[in-house]
Structure formats: C-alpha cells, structure tokens
Amino acid sequence: MATKIDHDDLVTCPICYEQFTNPKCLPCNHTFCQSCLKSYIITQLGGEGKQAKEFPCPVCRQEVTVTDPKLTSESIADTMPGNHVITSLIERSVQVSASCEDEKWCGPCYSDNEKTLSVSWCTQCSETLCENCVKYHRRFRKSKHEIISVEEMKKEKTKPAQPLDVEEPCMKHTGEVLKVYCVGHKEMCCVICLATSHRKCEQITTFEEMVSTGSKNAENMQNFAKHLDNLEEKTDKLRNKTDENLTTLNNRHDEISKKVTTTVQQAIDKLDHLRSSFLTTFKQMHKGESIKLTEAKERIEVFQQNVKKGKKLLKTVQEQGSPKQVFITTEKLKMQLKQDIDSLQTELNNASFIDYNLRTDYVIETIRNNLTSVVEVDINQTLGLCSSLKEISSIANCFFIEDIEPIDVMKLEVHKEHSVKPNGEITGGTYLPDGRLVLCCLTNLQVYDKDGNFLFDTSYKAGCPRDTCLISSSEILVSFGGGINKYEIQQNELNEKQKISSKSDAWGLAATKDNIIVGYTPEVDVLSMDGQVVQNFSRSGDHVSCVAVSLTGNVYYTDRNDVVCKTLDGREVRRFTNPKVRNLTGIAIDKYGNVYVSGFDSNNICVFSADGSHSKMMITDINSPQNIGFNSTETCLYVCTFGDGCHFYSLKKKD
Template sequence: MAAAKTETEDGPCCPICLEQLNIPRQLPCAHSFCEKCLQSHITTEAAKHEKLGYVKCPVCRNSAIPPIKDRPSSEWALLFPISRVLQSFLPAKMKVNRLCDASKTEGDDVPAEGFCVFCKEAMCGDCLKLHRRQKISRDHTIISAEELDCNPENFMKFAEGFTCSQHQGEDIKYYCKDHNIPCCSTCFFNGHKNCAKVIDLKNELPSLLCECKPDKIIDDMNKIENHLKTFMDTNEDFINNLEPHINKMIDQIRDVRKKINSLIDELEKNVKTEGIRIYKEIVLKKQEENHQCLSLFHSVRNSHYLFETVQKHGSSLQMFLMVEKMKSQLQSYYNLVEENYEKTDTITVEVQFSSTIQSILSDSLSQLGKVVTTTSSITLPLTCSKRPTKDCSVEREGVIDLKVLTEDTPWYTGLTFLPGDRVMLADNNSSKCILLSSSYQFITSHTLTDKPWNICVLDDQRMAVSLYNQNKIQILYVIGDTIRPVRMITTKYNCNGIAAAGKGEMVVNGYCGNRKSQWSLINMRGDVKCTHQYDSPYTNYFNYIALNNMKTRVYVSVYTKHSLLCFDMDGRKLFTYSHDNLRLPSGIAVDRYDNIYILGYMSDNIHQLSPDGSLIQVVNTGVPKYPSVICILQRKDVLIITNNSDVRKLHIYHLK
C-alpha cells in the first residue's frame, strides 16, 4: 500500500495506485490516472463483460468511450489523451515526451521539439524549420517542448480551445442548454440543431461564466479536501491511541493477578493474544478506509490542480467548459463523501471481569473474563456546501418530438436512463422497448411478448420490464446498440411499477387478488426475498414505485386514493402524502438530494416533496396535460416527463 500523500508539494497523484502520476491519461470526465493503472482497470472490466463498449471511471463511475471504437480494449488507455496540465506539475524525470504530429501520420515516432500555438500541433526540429520558412506560418508563436512542460500557462496558450470528446480534433463552439452539453459543429448539426436553446460560445461566454461562479467551485473543492483529510486524520489518531488502550488492558490484568491464583496467567495470555489480534484487525480496517479515502482525496486534489490552472491561465472558453465538467464532479464527490466518509467508527476495547470471586476461582477460563469490543460512530461535520431543498426549482427546458419512432399512436408507460445517458422507453401500445441516444435520437427497438408497464435499469447492461397482463418480468441485455432478452420471471400477481433496489434486485408492485395489493423484493433469478400486502379495494390501487438513493425507502403512488405511500424495506408505512391538488398520482422519481417528484395525472402538475414527505412546491406551469411517467438523470439534474395528451413528445426539465 502506498504511503499517505496529502501535502501540496507531492504534486498530483493517481487515485488508483496513490503514487505520483506516471503518464497521466485523462478520461472525458476530467479524472486522470497513470497509463498503466488505467489500462489495468480497463483489462479488469473487460474480463467481466462479454463485449465492453466503454469503461467506467474508477472515481465517478461515468462512462468513457474510447476515441477509436474498433481498437481492442488492451490498447484503450493509449487512446485517451495525456493531461498536459497535470504533467506540468510532475518532476522532469516523469515528463512524457510528445511526438511530432506530422511524423505520427507517416508512422514515425519523432520527439517534438516545439509547439505552434496557432496551428495547435507538435513539431520536430525539421518541421519547425519548414514552418518558420513558410510565409503563411513564419509569424506563428512557437513554444519549446521544455517551456510547455514546465509552465502550465504556456500549455493553456497552446490548448486555447478544448476539443470535442466525441469528434476528435473539433473545437467546442456551442452549448446546448436543453441538454447541458458543450458541442462542436458536428455535434450541433447531428443532434442539437433543432434544440430550443443552443448558445454560440463566442458571443455568450461572459454571461455564462458569470452564472458558473468558478470561485464557488474552488471553495467547494477546498471543503471536500478538508473533510476527507479530517476523516483520515481521525482514523490516524485512533490508530495511534489504540496501542495504549491495549497496554492498559494488560496492566489491568497484572493488577488483578496479584489477588488471584494461577488461572490469571492463562487469562493474561489470552488477553494479550486477543488484544494483538484485535489491534491488527482494526488497524488493517482503518488503514484500508484511509487508503480508499486517500484515493478520493487525490482525485479531488487533481481536479483542484486542473481547475485552478484553467482559472489562472486558461481562456474564457476553457474556463466555462471546465466548470461544466466540475459541476458533475463536485456532486459525485459530495455523494461519495456522504455515503462513505461522514462517519468513522471508534472501537472501545476493554476487559470484562466476572462479578464474583467464585468465577475467578473457577477452573473455566471463559468464566474468568473475556475481551469485549464495542463500536460507536463519530459524525464528522460535513463542511461541503449542499443545495437547500427549497432552492431546487423545476424549470422547463424544451420538448423532444418523437414522431419518427412509430406510425402507430404510442403510449409510453415506462421511461429510464441507461449508462451513457441513453434513454429507454416502454411503449405499451406497440409492446416494444425503444432505445434512444443521449440526444434522444432513435437507435433500435425490441418487441416484447406482451404490453409493458414500467422499466428499470438493474446494472450496467441489464434491465427489467414489467409485463402486467402476463404476470411476468422480462430481463433484457442492452449491449452497445442491441437489445437481447435474457430471462423471463413469472410472478403470482400482475406487475405494475418496477424499480431497481441494488445488488441486482428489484421491487415490484401490483394487485394480488382478495382485495389486496402488494410490493415484493425480487432478484434477477426470480427469487422473492420478501412480500408485503395491504388492503386494496381496487385492482389498480398501486401504480408506480420508486426507491430513495440509499435503497432504504419504497415510494408507491396510490392511483385511486390520490396519494403517495412511503414504506421502509420491512414493509412498515412511514408516511402518507395527499393533497387537494393531486389527482390520480402516477409516475414517481427521486433526485440526487432524495427529494421526491410525483405526477398528478388528472391535476396536470408535479408535486415536489422533501425526503420526509413534506410539500416543497406544486409545479403547475409548463406541465403537459395528463403527465404519466417521470425519470431523473441525477448526474445532470435532467428530468423527463411523458404524457397522454401529446403522446409523441418528451418534455425536458432541469432542476436548478
């Protein structure tokens, strides 16, 4: 295990090996790793999947598609760009020699001696001489390779505009507010030219930068780093103080030893052995916690280096694009801190002696005493800023027209986001699942054996569709641009709402007869883990279902009772939400802050609730008539709604 490195002078470190970055390769999400570490991660992922089309970032788990798709996964790490900004912070011996771009096109590996700021090309000595001789390029600014690697300011001049991650070599020129995506010209014409809000970055950068608040992002990064460091320091202090506690136990035994017979010798030996075992076990656990925390710390620190460099030396375009990347990074950091590093355990180790002298005189060692370990948690104050619940507004962004998908009138009863921000629709009328790209363009469809009701994603490649007429659940494989059926699960009742519960499990609700509705926890093999039944006067009593982010609460829309029910995983009802302006509630979704969103099918609105079920607001403006299904892409705060009035359209919103 690498030693802890948190001081600034250590420079950027790899979040995987925790050593200084060696040939730092950068993924589209802006996280960087050693070339060998990244390739090892890719190889491990490839071994788990039959056909790997992308790799997930080890830190934020965002999908990264290799720039050249037909290359084998054993070469993917080499395809991702070197982070020259982070490289500029590394010692000279760890610099990566860049090759002449012109020579590379001819298959030669000639080291670059300089870089043309205007042409954005690396050149060898011969190319530089030719470049200076030509009239059209003799006045171009040239930066030597040494100056570029040693000064991030020079690199930012060289890399004036960040290029598109989807179309190699094309500069970012537009920003689509409908999808929160920076675009090159190809992106714009292929997927965003019909969007309502596409901004020309050349003209709108000042106002966009003003909205971005770069200083606030720097402040948040500092807070996350400080919190992670506090977590590691707390564990380190505990490790340092643990040995004196073990020694104190031994001293206690020695004091008692003066008053009792030879059995105490055996007890002392037992306590010593147990104490050493506990010490090793606890230290190993705490060191592993710190190792994982340190990995996240270095990832935040690398992002910090990258962001501050762009802020100090980059152009307005670079600053804006970097802010957009860091927004999603920050939230993933918040989520990881909240999930793993808000609390750390302190463990009390002590000797419990028997209450009477008779137990001491007993010939049974277990009656003399034993080592007892007690675990308690210390809550570390999370200094990272979080968005107040009431500040999260729902703002309409645009409408996507899906007329090209089918000639028949569709009825989209299911909707979910897949890895890579793709979208899957369940069309009840045509009995199909329809796969869309991240820009809502048709990719493919798959015909089901019956009419689907709802749909959910179980893991990176598998999803589940409820077929309520057949009392079945269809498990599907989504690999690349293909949809393939895997398994059919038969249930004892009709399946309405379905939602992923983690670990390949799902919760499913429906009517089970005898005036009862129920929801069940089921795994992908069809094993029912638990079932909870409730009185139900109607067959469509339970409609849609959702879970909170920690998978500890179940939300069910009660169609005919105009309410939302919340249960814990043991089936106990925690609260009921109803409102005079909530009529026939349908789809449910949860945002990254665990706020709940429920659609009023007949009241034409969205009810936004806090995690405890309190009303935040009722959104009436901009909501289509008869809203049916709702889904949230948490990473981008994008919300999509289908409806039964204008059935061929998706309505896009942003949570701001």
C-alpha cells in the same frame, strides 16, 4: 514570464510517486505513467498476453472498460488517451527551471530526460522547443499557437504567460478531441459523440459560448470553486474525525487486549494455585491410604508364610513320624492356625480395598465443556461517518444542478401541447436521450418522437410491459409480470440484452447509476444491477407501488396516499401528502427534488416543493392519470392515462 508553480502533487504518479512519464488518463480521470499503468494492468490480468473486458482503476477501483477485447494486457495502456493538461504543466515547470539557466533546453525533450538546445518558444504553452519538437508541436496544436524564436522569447520575459489551453481527448472515442457541449445531457462531445448519441439534441454549444462573459455558466464556474473549498473543508473535518476515531479505536484495542490478557492470566494463576493445592492434599491422602494397604499386605504375607511352614511340617511328620506323632503335630498346627487367624482378623478388621473417585467442581466442568471464548467485544456503531458522507454527497450534487435556476413550484404553469392514443392501456414510459418517448402499452412497447408521432413498436413474448426507465444513453429497463429485461436502444428497434431476476409481480421501475428500484404491491426492493436485493422497504396499500429516484439518489415510492422519500440505506427523509390526491399511480422528481404525483381516483396532478412545505394542483382535468415523467431538459411533462392516451404538457414559470 511564467513563474514556478507548486504543483508537485499534480504531476506525481500515484503508483511510482515520481514525476509523470508519458501520463495516461483513465475514464475516471485518474492519471498514471504509461509504464506504471502497463505493469499494473499486467499484474491485475495475471500476466502478459491476457485479455479482459475491464480492470479496476488503481486509485478509485472503478472498473475501466477495455474498448477492444482483442487487446492484450501489455498493450491496453498504450490505447489510453494522454493527459495533455498534466503534460503541459510538466513542460511549463521544466521550462521555468530551464529559464533560470544560461542555456535554454527544449522543454518536451528535457521532460524525457534529454537535453536538446531550444530554438523556438510557444507563447501559448510557455515552453521552449527544439527543431524537431517545433514540427510536432505545430501538428499537435492545430489551432492558433504562436511560435517565436528564442531571441524573441527573451524580449517577452516580462510579459505574463498565455493561459493553459490544450485539446482534451474524448474518453469514448480514441483519437478524437472534445469539441462541443450538449446542454441537455450535460456532456462534452467529440464529433463522433455528436453524430451518434447527440444527433437530435437541440442544445449544442461551443465551449467558448459556455464560458462567454456574462454567461450563467461563467458564474457557476466561480461557484464551483467555492463548492470545492467547502467540500475540502468538510472532507478535512471528516478525515480528522476518522483519524481521531482510528486513534481511539487503536487505544481501545490495546486496552481491551491488555485487560483480557490480565483477566485470563489471573484465571490461569487461580487454576494453577487450586491445582497445586489439590495435588499436595491428594498426595498426602494417597500416601496414608498406601501405608494402610501396604501394612495389610505385609501382615497377610506373614500369615501366608506360617501356613506354608505348617503345611511342610505336617507333610514331613506324615512321612517320617509315627501315627501318634502325626496326631500331636496336627493338633498343634490347628491351635496355631486358629490363633494366627484370630490375630489376622483383629489386625485387619477395619481394612478395606480402596479406589479413588474424581468429583470435578461444576465451574471447571462448565469451562472445560462449554467455554468457547473468554470474552466478547461488541462494535458500537454511530451514523456520524455515514451522515458526513451524505453531507459531502449533497455538496457534490450541487455541482450538477446549479446551472439551472430552481423552479418555484407555486409559480409553475402547465400548458397542454398534444396527445397520442395508443391501443390499450398505458402504464409506464420514459424519454430517451434523443427526445423519443417509449410507452408501455401492456401489449407492447411503442416509440414516439418528441412531437408525438408514432415511430415503431416492439412486441415481446416475455409478457405485458408495465414500466420502463433509462439506465444509460443506450439502454433501458422494462418490468414485466415475470421480471425485468434490459434492452439496447437502436434507431428503429429495441434489442433484448439481459434478463434480470426479480419477484414475479414487478411493476414500478426506476434506476440510479448502481441500483434498480422496483415497486411491488407489498414492498419496494433496491436491487444491484445483476438483480441481487440490497435493501427492502415495506409499504401499505392494495395497489402496486410507483417509484422514482432523485438526482441525489434518494428513493421515492407510494405508501397509501403518501409519497415516502428514503435514502438508499433506508433512512426516511420525509413524506409528501395532500388529501386532494388519491390513489397515487405516478411519481416524477425534478432536478431540485420537487415531487410531481398523479392521483388516479382524484383525476389530478399535484406538485410538492422539495421540502414538502408547499403543494399545488398542477392539472385538474385529466381522467385516470397513471405514469408521469419529464424530458431531459424538464421542459415537457408526459402523463399516461387509463384508456385516454398519453398527454404532453409544457412547463413554464410565471413571470
């Protein structure tokens, strides 16, 4: 009988933090309640009735493409596939709880807050069912689920529950479930995927075959769990370090804020003290000068009054006195006026008019006129977080390459299979997911099947195609003298979809999920998918640069006769060089980072081990090789040459 499993975190919606109700899954595999997702989408799109091509996942912010552009914001969530694993976990949990009661409730109904007596039991899902749910369960579980009565179930209590086994929906095609696995593309496929994108793929197998006893994949699944343990441990250490850094940063913030506040306050106190001292001194000085001027003013007013009295006396005597009396009065007034003037001059001899002139200290002037900030804080960055993320990324990358045995380059053998000779020089190429090969022939793009048979060609007014690379199962990029174009892959044609701006001399071309790598004569640019330059690497040499990217996202490009490997942020990882390979014109990287390069002047192909410690001449009898590349399974290598067509080689490991 099933036992209760602690998986509350698995069945809790990250939006409402309650147990999932009708869980809906986004393409990024994050799951939400249907109602929560509906409300979130309505908010993101600005209300009900809104339409959009995409919206960000609430958790990882990855853009989710809306398959039907006519859908409105309130109906998009309904079209998302349900997460049947989460639903089964909830139902099992409910059933385990219900099994502890005397009455048995229907698991699906109970999970929807309804209590309906159960009548049956599904042995595969370990859940009780009412009459209605039995009918729908049989429709939904079309394979081999055995449904028994509740009475029979009671007899089965001591038996272990059947392993969880649900049909997983296809994220690309609504209503379809995943049926098979494409080994070449490492993709799970529904019947529509198989018929459209993987029709010509040769390595298609069932899930049962992939996990059969003794298979390499069964061992890899166990190793994957170990990788998850390692990844969890590394992430936990990174989280702890980040948390410690955040705590330190908060403490430093408080410390610096307090110190700046104290320093500024001390400066303010100093300025206040100087201001107070100045105002006191200035007041005393002003008082003294004011007294001097006031006394001078009073003395002048006394003299003025004497003058007025003399003037009045003289006028009166002139009107009423004799000429003699006028004469005597005039003389007396002259003597008195002379004495008053002499006295006034004596008293005001040192007096003067006064004005104040302010002389500000240069320090305060500097502060007032030039000070724009009190202090500055520098951010001292270390690469600890970035390095830890790269370490985590390297662990995660192991998930996708461990199912193929690494190639020992020293034991690698090549065998020439066939050749094609298009008209004109071949400068670049790329394999399509279905095994077809697109070649850039300077005058046009030519498409061949996996056996080298010509299928069709496409001419372009944009100029001569120089190099091409795959960016999705249905799209390629092509570099021209005038920039980069994006093309949609059709059965018998390539349709131009978008022009991406770049420097006019674009040549070598490669791409990651989010970036385009472009090689020029003097440099290499890392572009965003809309053509914005996000990184630039300088290089040496007169010839144009060929470029490549590894599964881990590192960039490889030619620098004279070296191949340089750098991370996307510009850190150089290593260099690969062999004096026997000259004028490098092609680079290819296999799943394990082994580097294959073509020497145009030396007429050979060399392979380096991923760490650069070993190298081997793989092909030594080829004229003027240029672009090289692998098919999806890395069992075939094509080599484009100058004037001698394109040659195909099979790759085999020595016994």
